[in-house]
Amino acid sequence: MSNNVLELRNIMKVYSNGVVANKNVSFELKEGEIHAVVGENGAGKSTLMKILFGMERPSSGEIIFKGSKVEIENSNKAIDMGIGMVHQHFMLVPSFTVVQNMILGIEPKKGINIDYNKATQMIKELGDKYNLRVDPEMKVKDLSVGMKQKVEILKALLRGAKILILDEPTAVLTPQETEELFVQLMKLKDNGHTIIFISHKLKEVKSICDKVTIIRKGVTYGTYNVADVTQSQISNLMVGRNVVLKYDKSKSEAGKAVLNVKGVSCKGAEGKELLKDIQFTANKGKILGIAGVEGNGQRELINVITGGRRNYDGEVLFNDKNIRSMNVKALRKSGMSYIPEDRMTQGVAASAAISENLAANRYESQEIKSGILMDVKKLSKLANKLVEDYDIVCKSIAQKVESLSGGNIQKVVVARECSIEPDILIAEQPTRGVDVGAAEIIHKEILKLRDRGAAVLLVSADLSEAMELSDALLVMYEGEFVAYIDNPSETTEEELGLYMLGVKKQSREEIRRAVNEF
């Protein structure tokens, strides 16, 4: 008998709307291994994990658990089987304490009351055993992202999980937190747990996983010993073509300063300082990166610059005009483009057509109008051109945006924002949760835009993206800049990590180099 704890055979999943998420998925999970599942967005990884965790039922195919065929009807069944899941978007109740989150659904009782003493005891013991320590009395909303993830892992362990599914666990972590997570995962492995590790980051797959299963367009393309394949081999199997991980970036000359941020500060509801004396200049023909762990003021800063927040000190000049007096429409008219972080709520109108979304930033221009009416012919001509230029994979331009995969939705946003030839592009996490193939296209478009002479302000929590694309890089920590790096591709992730976590800080003069006086 094999020592497979779990085996999937020819799984197919067709959603009721006709979308085929999994065509033919097979893989075997051996006890005590860390098994990576890699694939592009929309390749069917999430659906596969949902099937394993009982959130979706397969249309056909078999799941073999410890040698016998099983049906995983719901999450309770999966939990009973010893399968635990750490979701990419944490499944935690923010206003609850750590204890409350952990015991939800399996509350120990004393009479009709919840026995919190016993619960705290249980969690302490478990934390000691796996070296995962979290203060049980803290409210989850006050925890850092890394801590929240620990809570999620403990939650699964508390429910007796032997097989842990981690859905892109490092997407939100700093390099240091990632290291820590890996140490913990190794410890879990030593304790006999089996881990399914879903990731886009091939370097991480190489460093921690034993096996890797590749999935492309709903079909698995084999399982390999990680030691036997290189990163570029995995990447080729994932996308079915060669992917450039380094870009040929020509040197570009800094042009006119378009955006000038002078001493911007602001406070939050509880009087907490969100931004502290932020100063920098963005020049035409240059990509200025802003790196940092999320929640260190990046969002507030972008909010100020894009006209979403009025309540701040200091001033922001865009093409020498103070933006305080401009609304979003005026900002866009004077040459600002914006790729927002949250594409589903801010980036697109999900239930509108691809063509409509593509034209959303030029609905007043004669580009898509004849007289006062919209010209459907002009619109479809424009949309078809953009779909082709930006390689948006879709059946037709009349299709609803929400029916596309994440990467293609993002391409719609990028196409719309880059194709109007802005003076500045504000790109906020432009490739978040996007597959390698789509990320490459998006990166290339951003570089092209720079080469055509636009300024780009790139906010990214993805260090390799920030380092690879930026001509200069600012690091943000707790609402202020702590470093200005003028040759980002020559620094290391570890070095940046130290700045991002506030361990290191440059002198005021060094950071002030981000401002060019004129």
Added chain:
Amino acid sequence: MRSLLDIILTPDFAFSAIRVTTPLLFAALGALISDRAGAANIGLEGIMLMAALAGVVFSAYTQSALIGLLGAILIGLLTASMLAYFTLKLKTDVILGGIALNFFANGGTIFVLYYLTGDKGTSASLASMVLPNIHIPVIRNIPILGEIVSGHNVLTYIAILSAIGVWYVLEKTALGLRIRSVGENENAAKSVGVNVMKIRYIALALSGVFAGMGGAFLSMGYVSWFSRGMSAGRGWIALAAEAMGRGTVLGTTLSSVLFGVADALSNTLQLLNIPAELIRILPYVATVVGLLAYAIRETNKRKAKG
């Protein structure tokens, strides 16, 4: 002005404020528990109305006040469950479902009343029962305090106990933890195997029970008959009280008392020489002012956040 203060600063006024707060508090607790589970019940107004009629009808035909009360609670439970079935199982919009329920109650109660009594206005011809008043031993003899807190309808005391009970369930028990988790992050609850639909069902059913008791109080305590439209917007005021109380039991109770005081004031002021129409709008003005204050604070909070 002098005489106004004379009226307000009396035990009688405090007593009457507690009395009129009772149905508001019941309905507000119903709003609270359903809202905390993420399935706000806006059909409270209609449920109260139907329960008020049920109390009168059941007690008239059985000549038992207790059966009348149980009948009112049962109708409250059934109508709330019906709303739950439509919104949770059949996926009707919860707001539309609530509105439909309110309209149904409005017409349905008049129809039943007419069918039973031949009268479209009140149930005066039905010999319905009222629920007893409770005089608390010892406390009743304390001057002022006794006059204020003793001698209320039994449902008034049940309302106070219910508020404490709801607090206890929400804060101390597993059911409460699950209700709160379902209301705050449905997916988190689902991911650990909490049956979201069941929890919402329970919460809506409980809200029906509370609204049922509120309705019973109207027709079997506050007055001793049913009259058309007698819930008079209390179900809506209760929703406002819950929102103003920000979903906490204490806040909701205090907001209910505030609206109760406004209501009592409008009753009392009718003794003075002020146009009755003007006075009757007082509780509703209080509602609007309350909601406005709440909205302004929320907006400021959001502004500060950016």
